[in-house]
Amino acid sequence: MIIISKMNNEVLLEIKGLHKEYENKKVLNNIDLEIHKGEVVVILGPSGCGKSTLLRCLNGLEPIQGGDIKLSGKSLTDKNVNWQEVRQKIGMVFQNYELFPHMTVIENILLGPTKVQKRDKNEVLEQAKQLLDRVGLLDRMDSYPRQLSGGQKQRIAIVRALCMNPEVMLFDEVTASLDPEMVREVLDVMLELAKQGMTMAIVTHEMNFAHAVADKIVFLDSGNICEVASPEEFFKNPKTERAQHFLNIFEY
Numbered sequence: 001m002i003i004i005s006k007m008n009n010e011v012l013l014e015i016k017g018l019h020k021e022y023e024n025k026k027v028l029n030n031i032d033l034e035i036h037k038g039e040v041v042v043i044l045g046p047s048g049c050g051k052s053t054l055l056r057c058l059n060g061l062e063p064i065q066g067g068d069i070k071l072s073g074k075s076l077t078d079k080n081v082n083w084q085e086v087r088q089k090i091g092m093v094f095q096n097y098e099l100f101p102h103m104t105v106i107e108n109i110l111l112g113p114t115k116v117q118k119r120d121k122n123e124v125l126e127q128a129k130q131l132l133d134r135v136g137l138l139d140r141m142d143s144y145p146r147q148l149s150g151g152q153k154q155r156i157a158i159v160r161a162l163c164m165n166p167e168v169m170l171f172d173e174v175t176a177s178l179d180p181e182m183v184r185e186v187l188d189v190m191l192e193l194a195k196q197g198m199t200m201a202i203v204t205h206e207m208n209f210a211h212a213v214a215d216k217i218v219f220l221d222s223g224n225i226c227e228v229a230s231p232e233e234f235f236k237n238p239k240t241e242r243a244q245h246f247l248n249i250f251e252y
């Protein structure tokens, strides 16, 4: 049987020797990481180890003090980098759905593609409807965020990011503030995206999900990459004591 990988060899994001400090406190230390096109990288690690900071560095929300980040071979540390352009290629969804409360679902989704990308409204509307349908929320197009559940809002936040046609999506604990019964519906959307070949970097505390979705697990501890492994290897046979201890806490 020939197994065709959904990944290809093209490196989409390349992180080399990344150093990040907050007020002289080292938060990320010499991070090397490659994310290939179509690859799903799940970043695990204890609270405060630097997971969110790493994602925030990737789309320029945090200045870095050393090393380099390249998107499709282009350095993001270059002084002339056009961040507005770069951020359109890197979609990000956070723990707290940041939908504009005074705008309907569809207005929230159309805003970036029409105002920032200056795309044709009807074309974007078609795409938005298809995406809303895929996440089961087409009928909530004209609702306001306050009329939606947490899980629904988070699925809308994902659609809003996808509608910009990003090359890679970053997810930072997108289910962390959801009630347990709503976690599944959001994770399913991300699993579906992974199947379709979306390149993703995901921070999560959902170990079953991490196991199922990841091509590669990156285990961070105190700002250092301790392990990079396939999910099979990592969950069955973590090499470092720190990772073993971490997994014990999750009783995984």
Ligand SMILES: Nc1ncnc2c1ncn2[C@@H]1O[C@H](COP(=O)(O)OP(=O)(O)OP(=O)(O)O)[C@@H](O)[C@H]1O
Pocket: 022, 023, 027, 045, 046, 047, 048, 049, 050, 051, 052, 053, 054
């Ligand atoms: N704006 C900031 N100013 C100063 N220190 C910060 C700032 N943001 C984060 N830190 C510190 O940097 C370290 C890494 O934080 P980060 O939020 O990246 O951790 P995390 O792995 O995402 O944790 P969690 O799992 O709790 O979300 C922590 O020690 C944190 O206190």
Ligand SMILES: [Mg+2]
Pocket: 051, 052, 053, 173
């Ligand atoms: Mg975090």
